[in-house]
Amino acid sequence: MSQSKAESSEAGALTRRWPFLFVFATISLLAIHMFSRDEQFGRTARDVDIAYGFTAFFGAIVLFAYWIRANIYSRRLASRRSWYVSHIYIGVLLVGVVYLHSGFRFTGAISGALLILFFAATASGVIGAVMYAVIPLRLSKSLGEAVTLAELTARLEKISVEADSIARKAPPIFGELYAERLRRPIVEPRWIGRYLTWSQKEMLTAAEDYFERLRRLIPEGTAHDMEMLRPLFVEKETLNFKIARLQILRAWLDIHLPLSVALLACAVVHAISIARY
Amino acid sequence: MSEPLREFIKSFPLFEGVELGDMLDAMPNCAISTFAEGEYILRKGEYSDVCHIIVHGEAEAVFGGAEGNPVFREGDIVGEMALLSGLPRVADIRALTSVATLDITRDQLFALMDAFPAIKERLNEIYRRRGLSGQLARIPLFESIPRSFVDDLAAKAELISFKKDEVVFRQGDPADAFYLLRYGFVKVECQSGGKRRVLAYLKEGHYFGEIALLSDERRSATVSAISRAELIKIPKTGFNELLEAHSGVGRTLENAMKKREERNVRVSADSHFAQALSASVDTGLVATKSILIMDMTLCVHCGQCVAACASMHEGVPRLIRKGIRLDSYTMAITSCMHCNDPSCMSHCPTGAISRDPSGEIHHSDICIGCGSCARDCPYGNIAIIELGPEKSGPGETGQKKARVRKKAVKCDMCKGYTFLGCVYNCPTGAAQRVAPETYFKEFST
Known part of the structure; x- marks a missing residue:
């Protein structure tokens, strides 16, 4: 059995060593x-600042390369996990490098825009990391299966x-009533915000309550047909609960x-403008 | 098959007294292979789905190159033990002269054994002669016992086989024997307080049934096969003789019994462990070779595992991210597990499914998409896909008919690649291919 193949498919030594690398790089x-600090820090472009700039630019390219790697499945380009872990660590390290490069000062339109974009991208990265740590776990906890948006939409x-x-x-x-008044609430999703504010239990209770209200709309004698729609309605609500997340x-x-x-585009413009200057 | 060869086969001791026509019905399309002098017929450590009957020439089993290796001649069968057990070969078989062999596949051998009890009895006799004493001697329990005593014990032992789900003994049955597992897997379960509880699974080399014999009580648990299993049954009298003659064995068994009883208490107390144990044993996962596990605490529902699989297999993914829940956060997902005793191979009409030397099971291009393997797979890990219309000859009305060609697909462990797409492309490490032998180690006893 290809146990060695399975092992070689997993994240390599780099992933395990990143915490140490991170501490080493930070120190x-x-x-x-500390040793190169002087009064000009953040005001003029010293050689060391340019070196920081190159480092930051290279780091940004590596961060962006993760997106390219994520779309190449069949080539051996280091495991996706290694890239993911590196992406997070390099992203955090770049905050320090950019600080050393610029002192977080706005010295012009391009560098100002670059700094704003950097903060925005970093903040979105941090928020994303937190979201990916919390939402999928909650989804797994409450629903216990791995699903994707495409699979849920197909269902x-x-x-x-x-x-x-x-x-x-x-x-x-019943058919006429379904077409006129029932189809929309039974088949189509509610406003996404509702699903996000509910817990799974609340969602199921709300679904049952809502279905009971719909049941009152139908004439006697068609209750059996309405009951047949109940499991579909509850499943639809459950699916939308997952889809919202x-x-x-x-x-x-x-x-x-x-x-x-x-x-990245702004960084390229910034690099060219500095080179020309 | 030529007439002289048919007559020749008829003369083999293994097939003595068996009607040739019926026998050939049980193994249609069996092949003849030839090997040059010095060439290896079987290699140690490899999996294979054929055994060989020597039709011409001589071959030897090579155990570390030592002198005095057993020699096989015309009519002898080689490779049948690994074939029946689904385990890797234990020795090299090398041709001493030019050798011709009649090749019998695993399914053909099982069909022969089922159809002709005489053949089964002879194979058991061969095993008794070649392997039983050796296998008993290799069990740690018998390590300190003189070989002569083990040989006597082997003579008293009965070889019995069980199909999947057959019960060896039930809780409350009188204790009449001690069992050793020759190959296959069994599960141990008990009923207490109206609840059924899986206690452990046992595999090749393990023993059971000693608790009731030592305590002189009725069976404390039910043991049943979770795959095809072959057992060595040592009757109570033989077991008692063993204990009388070798007190060390008794002490070892008593210690093992205490450990098992302590473990059973622990299993009963730990509901998470019990749930995972029950799920993996009841579904037979422990009897497979490789499982794709999804750790749901890490899964971010990105679908990259499926996307990677589809990308590497012409757009058709070989896994479904649903499966057997082992515990709250671990799932064995729907993807070929390369079983030790693969049901999918049993009824393939074209022989398109084979096992490679590493133990992986693959479909070849001769698959006709009949769906027999998909129906036989207990985990639903095989899908039948349509490959598009295929032009064929004119139909009855004279119009050309387009026949849709089908093919069975399943996880091929990313054959042709140096990595597993699903595992390699999982950003969080949630998807992992694991060997049940190590992953479920603590479930065994």
Whole structure:
């Protein structure tokens, strides 16, 4: 059995060594800063500041390369986990490097924009790391399975088809009522904020209450058909509960990634302008 | 198969008294292989799904290159023990002259054993002659016992086989024997307070049944097979003789019994452990070779494992991120586990499923997508996909018919790559391929 293959697929030594590397790098940066500190720190471009700038630029490229790595599955380019862990550590280290490079001072339009973008990208990164540590774990805890947005959306579509099929087979009076007043609340999601504020238990209770209210809309004699829709409705609500949380994670990525691209572009412009100067 | 060869096969001691026509029905399409002098017929440590009957020439079993290795001649069978056990080969078999062999696959051998009790009895006899004493002597329990006594014990032992889910003995049964597991897996479970509780699983080389014999009580637990299992049954009289002659064995067994009883109490007290134990044993996960585990405390639901798998397998992922819950946060997800006793291989009409030397199970291109393997897989790890229409000859109406070609797909451990796509592309390390032997080590006793 390819146990060696399985082992080689896991995160390598770099992942395990990052905490030590991080401490070493932090101490080194502090030491260099202590010894090279003078009155010009953060005001003019000394050689050491330019070196920090190069380091920060290179670091930003490595951070951005994670996105490229994430989209290449079939090449041996170090494990995704190694990249992920490196991405986080390098991202945090860059805060120090950028401070040493600029003293966090705004000295012009480009460097000012660059600094703002850097703070925004870093903040979004930190928020993302926290979100990814909390939301998926809660999702796993309450629902206990690994699901993706695409899988959940596909299941929602099936629920819609199944509900329509039940309505078609029901007496015409129920079918008409379903089309006019029931289909939307039964098949379509509610406002995303509702799902985010509920716990799973609250969501299930709310779903049952809501279904009971819908039941009062239907005439006697069609209760059986309505009951057949109940499990689909509860499943739809559960799926939307998961979807709301996964959409938050997706939305975060839609913020972090453009910020990172803008940051890199701005860094390139900053580097060119400094070189020309 | 040519007439002289049929006659020749008929003369093999293994097949004596068996109707040739019926026998060949049980093993259609068996192949003949040839080996040059010095060439290896079987290699130590490798898995294979064939055994060989020597039709011509001589071969020897090589145990570390020592002199006096056993020699096999025409009519002798080699490689059947590893084939039946689903374990790697224990010795090299090398051709001493040019050798021709009749190759019998695992399924053919099982079919022969099921159809002809005489063949099964002869294979057991071969095992008794070649391996039983050695296997008993290798068990730590018998290490201190003189080989002559072990040989006597082996003579008294009965070889019995169990199919999956068959019960060896039940809780409350009278204790009549001591058992050693020759190969396969069994589970130990008990009923207490109206609740069924899995206590442990046992595998090749383990023994059981000693608690009731030593305490002179009825069976304290039920033992049943979780895969095809072959047992060595030592009757109570033989067991008592053993204890009388070798008090050391009795002390060892008593110590083991105490440890087992302490462990059973611990299992009963730890609900998480008991849940994981029960899930892994009841579903037979412990009897597989490799499991894709998802640690749900790390999973961020990004779907990269499936995306990577699809990307590396022409858009068709070989895993589904649902599966068997081992505990609150661990899941054995739906992906081929390369079982020790693979059910999927049993009814393949084309022989498209084979096991490579490392033990991995693969479908070859001759798969016709009949779905037999998918139906036989107890975990639902095989899917049948459509490959698109295939042009065929004109139909009855004269119009060309397009037949949709199908194929079975399952995890191939990323054959052709140096890494496993799902594990390599998981950003948090939630997906891991683990060997049950080590992962479930604490569940065994």
